[in-house]
Amino acid sequence: MSGLNLKALRKAFGPTEIISGVDLEIADGELIVFVGPSGCGKSTLLRLIAGLESVSAGEILIGGRDVTRVDPARRGVAMVFQSYALFPHMTVRQNMGFGMRVNRVPKAEAAERLQKAAALLQLTELLDRKPAQLSGGQRQRVAIGRAIVRDPQVFLFDEPLSNLDAELRVQMRAELAALHARLGATMIYVTHDQVEAMTLADRIVVLRAGRVEQVGAPLHLYDDPDNLFVAGFLGSPRMNFLTAEVQPDGQLRPLGLDVDLPSPIAGLRPGRRVVIGCRPEHVEIGDGPLAATVKTVEQLGNSTFVHADCAGTPIAAELQERWGTRADAALRLALPTEKTQLFDAETGLRIRQ
Incomplete structure (x- = not known):
């Protein structure tokens, strides 16, 4: 060989x-x-x-x-x-x-x-x-x-x-x-x-x-x-993406939402457009800052995929449990800062510390 x-x-x-x-x-x-x-x-x-x-x-x-x-x-x-x-x-x-x-x-x-x-x-x-x-x-x-x-x-x-x-x-x-x-x-x-x-x-x-x-x-x-x-090609469902703008205080504001999220990377230029990436298994359902609406729920037995809409952007969450709710139900989502990744909105390249 x-x-x-x-x-x-x-x-x-x-x-x-x-x-x-x-x-x-x-x-x-x-x-x-x-x-x-x-x-x-x-x-x-x-x-x-x-x-x-x-x-x-x-x-x-x-x-x-x-x-x-x-x-x-x-x-x-x-x-x-x-x-x-x-x-x-x-x-x-x-x-x-x-x-x-x-x-x-x-x-x-x-x-x-x-x-x-x-x-x-x-x-x-x-x-x-x-x-x-x-x-x-x-x-x-x-x-x-x-x-x-x-x-x-x-x-x-x-x-x-x-x-x-x-x-x-x-x-x-x-x-x-x-x-x-x-x-x-x-x-x-x-x-x-x-x-x-x-x-x-x-x-x-x-x-x-x-x-x-x-x-x-x-x-x-x-x-x-x-x-x-x-990031989007590997993974099923694929990584979730939210386009956001860097605020003067360094926080990230997703477009179309009146909420700021902490940035995993310090020192970004205010006004810069970035894409926040988070895998479905890291999305948390509960009392998070993001308001979303349930679209579909996929029950796979050992896990559940919740597909939701967040200000026009689809977000998928994977739960290692059985979880049932109706379509159109409201929920709150959180993207843990330590589990998110940032990409440049223009070039698509990863932004690293």
Whole structure:
């Protein structure tokens, strides 16, 4: 296995730039997740690494070797697609072994690799079945097995769980995490699902419009986002945001409200527009300074999400208890100063002490 480096990587289709100068270093054995909204360039970036798209500028190094212009088959990568891409007329054994036959791997070695991969993925009893006789989760394991037998330096996963139902996705996430632990392989995983990103990744790469917004461990990004985009993208419900203006005494007055909130940061210029951010789990319901109106209540059994309106701004609160009230009920909310974060209203960048 090997690490991977991307240096000033760019990709343009005509005058439209899709990937804009991405620099990224991935360590050997690391599981990296590319996450971001549709159209952010995450799948294109993966295809550039795989060699399925040509690079407009920059370099791709795998294990220190420059593979920017190397044929996909010689890069030492194996890709698992969103669609299983299995041959319907072939058995599981034949599907998993197809690439080795094409590459003329000796039969004894090919059989050994296949048996090891099948045992690892619990496919041994299914080797003589065809794809139509398998469940969605089993087909996805076959696709992963086909990648494993190639013994690649880097595994690439392009939204591999998006075609599965919710229960299977949870199961396959656990299986992929366990697989990574057993193989110790370098893996790059693309998804738009932040739950997959948070639960699978050693580090998350958050992308927007072809640029890297922030890179870090899942909980680091959740707790310490660099900008409004990252803060709002990670978390469900997302972080609450209130636009406010700094008062002469340093307090913050949310727009549209006749109430001042203490600032977590001292020395801000009066008149400056900022955005106050607070996670739903930190919002307190009770005797707080913010007047709000309940819109909906989501009872999840072990927790409750209260969605409210505060002077035209939606605010969500998460309670670790069952809590019932009718829509349109009035409540008071508080945003604990030590749990709030500030962002510049113009640039969206985090304001730090």
